[in-house]
Amino acid sequence: MAQETTQEPPSAPTAPARALLPFILPAVVVGVAASLVFVGVSAAAERLQGVLWGPLPDALGVGRFSVLWMCVMLTATGIAVGLVVWKVPGHAGPDPATLGLNAPVLPPAVLPGLLLATGLMLAGGPSLGPENPIIAVNVGLAAWLGGRFLPRTPGALWPVLAEAATIGALFGTPVAAALVISEALAGRPMRGRLWDNLFAPLTAGACGAMTTTLVAHPTFDLGLPPMGHPHARDVLAALVIAPAAAALGMGAVYAFPYVHGALRRLRHPMLMLPAGGLLLGALAAAGGELTLFKGLSEMGQLARAPEGRSAGGFATLAVVKLAALLVAASCGFRGGRIFPAVFVGTALGLAAHALVPAVHPAVGVAAGVLGMLLAITRQGWVSLFTAAVLVVSPAVLALLCVASLPAWLLVTGRPQMQLREDGTPVR
Structure with missing residues (x-):
């Protein structure tokens, strides 16, 4: 009886070094x-x-x-x-x-x-x-x-x-x-x-x-207390916070074409951009100076003294910053959405820690940033990487991989925070 042989599919060829040099x-x-x-x-x-x-x-x-x-x-x-x-x-x-x-x-x-x-x-x-x-x-x-x-x-x-x-x-x-x-x-x-x-x-x-x-000499480390061996409560916190942040971010994503469309009705950049600036001024009056700018140094200020604010105060900062991101991206300001989204996720994570002290601040911040970035950017690897480097704790990476699963189910296949030329959202 002839013995059957199976051939494995050929792997992709490796380029010689002279082709890469x-x-x-x-x-x-x-x-x-x-x-x-x-x-x-x-x-x-x-x-x-x-x-x-x-x-x-x-x-x-x-x-x-x-x-x-x-x-x-x-x-x-x-x-x-x-x-x-x-x-x-x-x-x-x-x-x-x-x-x-x-x-x-x-x-x-x-x-x-x-x-x-x-x-x-x-x-x-x-x-x-x-x-x-x-x-x-x-x-x-x-x-x-x-x-x-x-x-x-x-x-x-x-x-x-x-x-x-x-x-x-x-x-x-x-x-x-x-x-x-x-x-x-x-x-x-x-x-x-x-x-x-x-x-x-x-x-x-x-x-x-x-x-x-x-x-x-840039740094993304927020200086949060290091996290030791993860516990069941850390897994539960990450599984709750990341989808919650993703859901909040998706609220801004769904509102994006409507806010953009309303401001585009002004038709001229000398009307759209000043009107957007005035709206941003009103939001800054509600949220304070920490909701201004791209948010990188402002995140550090939040993380250095998390005990100085209530859960409501952190949540207010997150909502106002997300609204400011939505307006600024809609009215024509030239800029990206990653850094302000990271600020929003950081504020949400610190709000979770202030509301439930058993939530480790590193877990709260990493999960909040992960969920928010998944909704705003739809870039899975960047979301995981950014969330991990903010807290500089190797133990949090496994938690983030687990928490990314329900958060990704919330955002995948849904509109993105990017529009086509006709104003309809990219999916």
């Missing part, structure tokens, strides 16, 4: 350059922010974070960004409500206006981060300069390198870039092994992260 230099250059663009814009915005929210109100005899000054500054920021969108060539790029982390390749003439609008937004106080417009600028620069100086390099490579480099620079680690790129590759036909495809983007992400680390 030519990508190292372009990846290194893009990584360093993307980081310097990010650090430069952030530093310039911080300097302007220091003037607008420090010596200027002091000279005018107005409180730095008084209700009057917050309303004036946010409305003035809307006017300034509106002027850029209206008058500067390229109009600061397409409607930001239609963009995600995967940025289109914009013409070079659009990029200066987009950079200017982003810097003004970061300094003026709207609740958005730098990630989306900085990625778009770096993608546009890499595609333009790469095609000009290295025309034989595949054109599709430059956007991938720029995205990976910018994400690495934003988070200070190439791991985030590798996770985002691998998640994007999962839905595409791929030639060769995964790590061969990740080699050049990971190189760019590593160089972007190292450049940012050496120049700006």
Whole structure:
């Protein structure tokens, strides 16, 4: 009797080293350059922010974070960004409500206006981060300069390198870039092994992260008390908080097309953006100065003294910040949604700890950030990674993997916080 043999399906071929070596230099250059663009814009915005929210109100005899000054500054920021969108060539790029982390390749003439609008937004106080417009600028620069100086390099490579480099620079680690790129590759036909495809983007992400680390010394650690061996109550807390945060985030996602549509009826950027700034001023009056800006340093202020606020106080900050994120993303401010969403998740986690002291603050914050980011970004790996690095506790990672399952069931297949050109949500 003949013995049957089974053949295993052939695995994807591994690329020889000589095929990967030519990508190292372009990846290194893009990584360093993307980081310097990010650090430069952030530093310039911080300097302007220091003037607008420090010596200027002091000279005018107005409180730095008084209700009057917050309303004036946010409305003035809307006017300034509106002027850029209206008058500067390229109009600061397409409607930001239609963009995600995967940025289109914009013409070079659009990029200066987009950079200017982003810097003004970061300094003026709207609740958005730098990630989306900085990625778009770096993608546009890499595609333009790469095609000009290295025309034989595949054109599709430059956007991938720029995205990976910018994400690495934003988070200070190439791991985030590798996770985002691998998640994007999962839905595409791929030639060769995964790590061969990740080699050049990971190189760019590593160089972007190292450049940012050496120049700006970023940190995401909130300094929360470390968590020891997890207990059953920690599992229960994570399973409750992450879906609750995801449900709250989905409320903003469902409201997004309606708020965007209402503001778009004003039709002109000199009406939409100042109106959005005025609404943001009213929200800042309700939530206070911690609900301003992208939220990274403000998270640190929350985490340093969690006992100083009640559960209601933390919940109010979370709701106001989420509403501010919704308005800022709807009215045309150029910015990303990850950093303010992280602030919202942090506030929710601290609210859970204040309400039920048995909930460890590290568990509460990590689960809250995980659920909120899953709803706002729909990026599973980035959500897990960001939630984990905030608390710097290895024990929390297993809890987050468990908590991500019910949270993902709440958000998958539902509308995303990104719109098509006709105003309908992307699914």
